[in-house]
Amino acid sequence: MKAEELFESSLKIVQQNRLPSWLHRKLPKGNALFQTGETIKQHKLHTVCEEAKCPNLLECYSKKTATFLVMGKECTRACGFCDIDFSKAPKALDANEPYEVAESVKKLGLKHVVITMVARDDLQDGGARHLAHVITAIRKECVGTTIEVLTSDFDGNQEALTLILKEKPEIFNHNIETVRSLTHRVRFKATYERSLATLSYVKKENPEQLVKSGIMLGLGESKEEVITTLKDLLAAGCDIVTMGQYLQASKKKLAVKEYIHPDMFKEYELIGLDLGIKYMYTGPFVRSSYNANLVLNNTIINSH
Ligand code: SF4
Numbered sequence: 001m002k003a004e005e006l007f008e009s010s011l012k013i014v015q016q017n018r019l020p021s022w023l024h025r026k027l028p029k030g031n032a033l034f035q036t037g038e039t040i041k042q043h044k045l046h047t048v049c050e051e052a053k054c055p056n057l058l059e060c061y062s063k064k065t066a067t068f069l070v071m072g073k074e075c076t077r078a079c080g081f082c083d084i085d086f087s088k089a090p091k092a093l094d095a096n097e098p099y100e101v102a103e104s105v106k107k108l109g110l111k112h113v114v115i116t117m118v119a120r121d122d123l124q125d126g127g128a129r130h131l132a133h134v135i136t137a138i139r140k141e142c143v144g145t146t147i148e149v150l151t152s153d154f155d156g157n158q159e160a161l162t163l164i165l166k167e168k169p170e171i172f173n174h175n176i177e178t179v180r181s182l183t184h185r186v187r188f189k190a191t192y193e194r195s196l197a198t199l200s201y202v203k204k205e206n207p208e209q210l211v212k213s214g215i216m217l218g219l220g221e222s223k224e225e226v227i228t229t230l231k232d233l234l235a236a237g238c239d240i241v242t243m244g245q246y247l248q249a250s251k252k253k254l255a256v257k258e259y260i261h262p263d264m265f266k267e268y269e270l271i272g273l274d275l276g277i278k279y280m281y282t283g284p285f286v287r288s289s290y291n292a293n294l295v296l297n298n299t300i301i302n303s304h
Contacts, residue, residue: 020259023245023284028062036061039107043100046073048116048289051084053249056290067114067150067289068101070134071127075118077152077188081177081216083249089122093130098137105142112293113138114173116150121189126152128160135167146170148212148292153190153198161198165205171240171296172202173212175288176233179225186219186254196236203237210299213238214288216246217265220257230272239278240299243268244286260284278302 040047046069049057060066072094074087094100105113115134120127135147148171154160165172176199177183180192195213203211213233215226226243233241243265248256265282272280279299281291 019247022262023259025059025285028058030062032064033058033062036064036066036108039104040066043104045097045100045104046070048084053083054287055247056285056287060290064108065110065293066108067116067292068104068134069116069118070097070101071117071120071130073118076121077119077190079177079187079190080254081186081219081246083253084118090118090120093123093127097130098133099141101134102137102141105138105145110142110145112146112148112170112296113142114148114150114289114292116289117152119152119189121155125160125163126154126157128154128157128163132163132167135164135169139167146293146296148173148289148296150175150288151198153194155189156194156197158201161201162205165202165209171210171212171292173214173240173288174198174202175214176229177214177216178219179215179221179229180232181225182219182221186216192232196232199233199236199238207237210239210296211237212240212242212288212295214242214244217243217260217268218246218256218258219254226268227271230268230275230277234275234277239303240295241272241277241280242286242288242290242295243280243282244290245284 047066048069049060049066051069051073072090074085074090078086117127117131138145138147147169149164149169150173176195178186183192199211199213202209215229245260246256262284269280269282279302281295
């Protein structure tokens with residue numbers, strides 16, 4: 001996507017959602033935005049920032065940050081909240097992709113990188129081996145860069161999870177996305193229980209592994225349900241929880257039921273910390289990969 005199109009897409013989301021005052025923001029200045037977009041394009045890569053029309057795109061690209069979306073830009077699931085294209089039979093994996101990602105990370109000078117993926121239910125291992133190769137390539141090319149993977153549930157395939165854990169990403173992230181009662185409507189195929197099982201498997205395999213998950217608010221969940229979800233995530237071994245406002249990326253996607261006030265986000269942050277979650281990152285603009293480097297550093301500080 002060209003830089004001008006990035007601007008347009010971001011503005012459309014703001015207009016379409018007729019956002020309350022606390023969701024208005026200034027457009028960033030400078031050339032870094034374009035440089036980030038160009039680097040990604042040169043390496044023929046995709047980012048979830050662009051494919052999912054993330055409202056933070058301009059800010060993150062301006063800070064030379066992006067979340068790489070690997071294994072193509074077509075997903076085998078069609079979740080109600082996510083604007084990534086759906087396909088039952090996405091393109092074959094690109095064996096060169098791990099090296100292209102590593103080169104881009106190096107070029108952008110990222111100290112921390114988030115790698116996410118489309119759900120590849122068409123592949124026997126859900127794409128786990130490919131994701132492991134991406135981690136290996138980054139480790140080799142970008143010494144000192146910390147790595148966060150934001151994965152699917154691999155359809156409950158524990159062997160696939162083990163393949164990734166062997167590569168020791170600094171953070172394993174899997175989003176539960178919403179409360180139990182809304183899961184069926186918000187996510188396709190995924191279940192609340194399977195997400196919890198994914199997170200707890202990771203923590204049991206390696207108690208030292210930092211485990212992260214995220215919840216979108218504004219889909220019609222109650223406060224009690226959110227607190228129950230926080231308790232469930234903690235019991236599953238989550239160290240970090242992110243919470244942000246759900247926004248409708250296109251008309252085909254689920255409508256926003258409620259705009260959550262920043263004070264409520266603050267309240268959830270305190271509730272989560274009080275329950276024992278090591279680090280809570282909450283706010284209207286928070287997404288699971290938003291300011292991920294800061295989140296990692298603050299979690300390490302809170303852990304000591
Ligand atoms: S919050 Fe994450 S997905 Fe959104 S633009 Fe920033 S890095 Fe990309």
